[in-house]
Amino acid sequence: MTETPSREHRPEPLWAQAAELISEQITRDGLTPGSRLPTERDLCARFGISRVTLRKALGHLLDRGLVTSSHGRGWFVATPSTVREWPNDLESFTTTARRKGLVARSEVLEQLVRPATLDEADALAVPAGTPLLVLERVRFLGDVRMALDHAVLPAALAPGLADVDFTAASLFEELTARGVVLDRSETAIESRIAGEALAAKLHLSAGEPILLLDQTIYDADNRPILLSTVEYSGDRYRLRTTFRPR
Structure with a gap:
């Protein structure tokens, strides 16, 4: 009709x-x-x-x-705008979703311990070859693929993380439960286009816009403890911030 x-x-x-x-x-x-x-x-x-x-x-x-x-x-x-706009705080994906009444989950693509590369060792201020936990996940809100999340941190920082089921667990919450203080994050944000590998993981078309967040997270002693790269589909993420004159 x-x-x-x-x-x-x-x-x-x-x-x-x-x-x-x-x-x-x-x-x-x-x-x-x-x-x-x-x-x-x-x-x-x-x-x-x-x-x-x-x-x-x-x-x-x-x-x-x-x-x-x-x-x-x-x-x-589209994902509702209340979902796409995230806080200007150091808060986990899972916590933000829960606070908004949403359900976050993950598809774990990689979860293993391997030696640190020279670049990773330099960024984390650890010796080259230090065992690192590598965690790569596709992050979902409901059935919507929001982002590809790649995290790297020293395995000795929080023993047992390699055995956690991160399909539902929050990395930030698991670290906090083990006494790790996540104090601040230095974050670079830039726009890019999705390559074929990323597009396949997020069910996008190659060439579509994405928003990349590259983070180094520090503990209360100002030590770098976590490297995080999160690639969001361009139409599923919005960050609001405030600028003031000096």
Whole structure:
């Protein structure tokens, strides 16, 4: 059945009416973040509108954070903006999700102990060859792949971490439980494009934008204890901060 926007009964322009119908369809059909919308051709036929009008409607929903697009793959229900905006604090992914009433989980891709490379040893101020725990995870909110998280830390810092099930456990919480104080983080943030390997892990298309957070985390004695690289899908992360004049 075609749900056609009507100028006769409503004062809004056709694109605004179409945007409202699409939003209502997302709610009515119970579409979750990451769900694919019907093709543009199907939406045009369903609502009886032109592709130009449809794209203006979808652009409006994109600006509102309700949908997102992926080149060559179509339109998807977006992760809510309350999920995408993270605090300007040193807080774990799991803790932030829990505080927002969401469920975080991980797919563990790598969890092993190996010798530190020269660069890692220099960054962590430990001798080359020091045993390091390497933990790489795809981080999820519900069924949505949010980020690829790669962490490296001295294995002796918190014995037993190599045996923890990190599909649900939080690295920060496990460290804190073992008496490790996470005091501050030095973080560099930059935009990049997803290569084929990262795109496959996050279910993106190669060339899509990502946001990379490169962190060195220090303890209360100002010692570097954790190296973390987190690569977020560009439409699933937003960091808000405050700048003040000196």
